[in-house]
Amino acid sequence: MRHFSGWMRPAPFAIWVASICALLGAISARAQNPQAAQGPPIIKSIDVQYTGPGTVSKERILAQMRTKVGQPYSDQVVEQDIETLYKTGSVLNVRIFAQPEGNGVKVIVAVQTRSIVREIEIDGAEQVKAKRLRKEIKLKLNQPVNEQELDEARQKIVEVYQGRGYNDVSVQFRVDPIDEKRGTARVVFTVNEGLKGAVRQIHFEGNEHFSEKVLRKQMKTRGKTLVYFLDKSGRLDEVQLEQDLDKIREWYQNHGYIDVQIKDTRKERTKNGPMILTIVIAEGPQYHVGKLTISGYQATSEQKIRALLKMKEGSVYSPKQLRDDAKAVADAYGSGGYVDLVVLPEGTPAGPARIDVHYKIEEGDRSFVERINIAGNTRTKDKVIRREVLLAPGDVFNTVRVDTTKKRLENLGYFAKVETYPEDTDIPGRKDLTILVQEKRTGSLTFGGGFSTIDKLVGFAELTQGNFDLLNWPGFTGAGQKFRLRIQYGTERKDFILVLTEPYFLDRRLALSGQVFYDEANYLSAQYDQRNYGFAIELRKPINAFIYATLGYQLQDVDIFNVDPSASEAIQSQEGSTVESKIFSSLVFDRRDNPLLTRRGQRVTLSPYIAGGFLGGDTQIYGFDLEGSQ
Structure with a gap:
């Protein structure tokens, strides 16, 4: 037994050989099974399965997808494919998933496509022709059914009728199948025209503290005016009317009438058809501020915070003013770096027509x-x-x-x-x-033509770029410069202008503008023609928020030609070319709220100029212009 036991004990050399063999076997097994170390499975095939009729071809669906045969399967790419298919507007529902296939996966695209519109019907249209309504709704045949577009078309029909005084009109639509196997459908709009009669007047009942004129200003719904075809007055849109009523409630509440109610909105027609709206109001009591308290402040004092508040103890309580005061406190803290500040204004009833106001402040750290x-x-x-x-x-x-x-x-x-x-x-x-x-896009190309009694026949083309870069070829965008090129050519005039503006010259708040121009006009006088051409440069510097100054130089040639022999001696003496060398400047004060749609503010401009003298040229003139507008 002792001999048998000794034969079973392995020698050290045998252990070493066995270990090497085991290691090599593991490496060999790993090399023979590379799938264990690889990433996602490879797509072997893609199958498109339809639920209902397939109105979109398999090829078109696959062309919209980034998931392709031979590529690794990716959940992220599949999500993007689903989003892309929905954006086409042709797909109602879609689901993409993978199934094992061999040593890879098979991708299933389960899709339900939208029906195709083959016919459009308009029922109930008597006062407006159905042909006219089809042109207005602009729906196209052979396109997928799109509920949003159909609702917009429904609203357009309502607007057409309201424009003709049918304020009671109602329009519904439905989609009826024509051939379910082929996925074709018919869209039917059903019109209930109602009685004709635009809104003539709007009255109020129960308005004791505000006049009808003041309340009507809060509404977009208005009585019919003489220019109703332009301002769309006299129309009754139920959605807009509800928004108008909310505006009236908000107006009352911001003036302290917190319990205001719109009791009723009566729509009454006269014998001839026009409608009279009557809005019944229950104003309720006017609320005032009782106690005003502030808590949570540490970096400032209560006195300084109270100085920012316009709504004080005893003032009329206004939700709008409460928000504005909270914003004023937040801005005061924010200007000091308290980015994480939280201001919580609270109003608590405190007896008849009284509300206590409390501001809870959470300052946070200064940043x-x-x-x-x-x-x-x-x-x-x-x-x-x-x-x-x-x-x-x-x-x-x-x-x-x-x-x-x-x-x-x-x-x-x-x-x-x-x-x-x-x-x-x-x-x-x-x-x-x-x-x-x-x-966004900052450039534009416009062109057109026209005819007038002065210019006669004229055409133009204009190229502008608001974010121009002279040195960035070939895109020429990105430096914030302003570029404008306009060419105008007609039987009575010829114009060319090229303008380039650098708003931050030398990286300072100093705008430098240069322009080259050519103007030729035959309509200024029946006895002569005039041609102006030259260049100008101008610097503009803001002084403060409302004042800026400009300084510029202009050199131009003024040419008078084709002078009628019967013209006066004064005109004939001006025939030929005259050079004008001029320095011009301006000082502008501008406090308008909007340069285009000005509602308040002033603009005053003082513009001195001088030509000739030490500047040279043939024209000797100096003076100034003063302009003002309110």
């Missing part, structure tokens, strides 16, 4: 700017954006300046969307300011 990050600008240069930013790294994180920065970027006209928000950093008391922009 400073660590970095300014800009994202989303694929064309616009960083410096064009940064020069509009009113903060710099190390500054107090002033939220008021951040809001102003956002408005300045929006006013550039380069971006469809501008977002600004703070981001936490690893450094206590430091936050990054992130500016996220979404760019």
